[in-house]
Amino acid sequence: MSHHGRPDVFTVSTAAQHYAGTALTEAAIRRLARSGEIPCKRVGKKYLITATAIEKWLYGNSAQPHEYGAIQPVAERKNA
Numbered sequence: 001m002s003h004h005g006r007p008d009v010f011t012v013s014t015a016a017q018h019y020a021g022t023a024l025t026e027a028a029i030r031r032l033a034r035s036g037e038i039p040c041k042r043v044g045k046k047y048l049i050t051a052t053a054i055e056k057w058l059y060g061n062s063a064q065p066h067e068y069g070a071i072q073p074v075a076e077r078k079n080a
Contacts, residue, residue, distance in 0.1 A: 010049050019054070032057065 006018060012033065016026040032038040033047040038057045040049040 011046050
């Protein structure tokens with residue numbers, strides 16, 4: 001575990017739990033990993049994704065590893 005209170009490496013499931021309340025759902029993370037948009041390693045059936053890779057995707061080249069406050073929550077959908 002890093003000194004920022006988050007794991008250094010996530011599975012798809014643990015990444016989705018860590019970033020709960022954002023657009024990074026399990027399905028979104030899996031899609032990004034499969035497409036190569038977020039670099040990862042595949043071990044068996046699992047994708048292993050570094051926290052750095054996720055944060056670079058979230059913040060671009062200006063990634064600040066512990067600035068989770070910058071992640072915007074997903075807006076709740078209103079019934080039309």
